[in-house]
Amino acid sequence: MAKAIPQSFPNTVHKLCRWHIMKKYREYLALLYKxxxxFKEEFTTILNWPLMPTEFEDAWAELVHRYNLENDQMMMQLWSDRKMWISAYYKNIFCARMTSTQRSESMNHVLKKGFVKGTQNLHKFARQVNACIQTRMQKENEQTMTSMTNPVTKTTYGYEEDMSIKYTRAVYTEMRNRMRKATLFREKRTAGPTKYLVYYHNKPGHDDEEIFSWSKHEFQVVADPENEIYECECKLWTHKGLFCLHIMNILDYLKPDKFPNKSILKRYTKTAKSQPTFDTRDYNTTASDGSSRLSKQDILLQLNLMVNKKR
Structure with a gap:
């Protein structure tokens, strides 16, 4: 596969699924956890922390040294494949929160567990697959209806109310959690009027400073509310299309009246299903004369949606 993908899909970036990596070494990791x-807390923190490649490598070196795992075969294998599955090495690639195949695997699990059996005839298999699809569509419709109502916000900040109105319920919940976790950070101004340094701040009395010494990295954040420009060197928005903890910390500091509309991708909003033809950045693609290059695809998609609704 690694050789065939560059030849057949030259514009595709090939990465390994983190979920499968962790599943492959699950039993051995369980032994280390025990x-x-x-170890588990430190290991998962390194994987989930918004680290840059240099900080990740330093953190990994600290981890294996702390537990004397320099010659551990599993850790050595994970390290050798790091650029294929650690997000720190491909943050400039837009993945829309799909950094693993866990969603498709979970769908296979649902299908096998509740709808089909290995001994079923082909016609029954097809009928059960259709029943599974209909069940999933019903649940998606229920979630869509739930998202139409605006959830109660935790604060009265204008930008949070804006998020609750525009984002789906699931995405807003995730962003609200990031608002809470962003309080773990502190900000300080720089010479530039729109530039800040955001750093992890240990609460008084906590003794994890030595354990997570690599977390003291200061992330550079650009925040210009007037022009709706928010950028962070951790590149999480570029990678997933959602603000990182560092930018959320600056939003808490600045408390703008509105959430930057430029930074809300259509795929995460309540109107995502309307006019679904967009590129990977969710912006309409147009030709040099201003007309849509995807007009035919858009018409076909609209017709397809109409047909599905009438079923």
């Missing part, structure tokens, strides 16, 4: 009480 042997070292703090």
């Amino acid at each position: 042997k070292y009480k703090t």
Whole structure:
């Protein structure tokens, strides 16, 4: 596969699924978790922390040295494949929160567990697959209806109310959690009027400063509310299309009246199903004369949606 993908899909970036990587080494990791009480927390923190490649490599080196795992075969294999599955190495690639194939795998699990059996005839299999699809569509419609109502916000900040109105319920919940976690950080101004440094701040009395010494990296954030420009060197928005903890920290500091509309991708909003023809950045693509290059595809998609609704 690694050789065929560049030849057949030259514009595609090939990465490994993190979910499958963790599943492959699940049993061995369980042994390490049991042997070292703090290993799991530190290991998962390194994987989930918005690190840059240099900080990730330093953190990994600290981890294997702390637990004397420099010659551990599993850790060595994970390290050798790091650029294929650690997000720090491909943050400039837009993945829309799909950094693993877990969603398709979970769908296969739902299908096998509740609808089909290995001994079923082909015609029954097809009928059960259709029943599974209809069940999933019904649940999606229920979630869509739930998202139409605006949830109660945790604060009275204008930008949070704006998020609750525009984002779907699931995405807003995730962003609200990021608002809470963003309080773990502190900001300080720089010489530039729109530039800040955001750094992790340990609460008084916590002794994790030595354990997570690499987390002291200061992330450079550009925040210009007037022009709706928000950028962070961790590149999470570029990678997933949602603001990182560092930008959320600056929003809490500036408290703008509105959430920057430029930074809300259509795929995460309540109107995502209307006019679904967009490129990977969710912006309409147009030809040099201003007409849509995807007009035919748009018409076909609209007809397809109409047919599905009438079923």
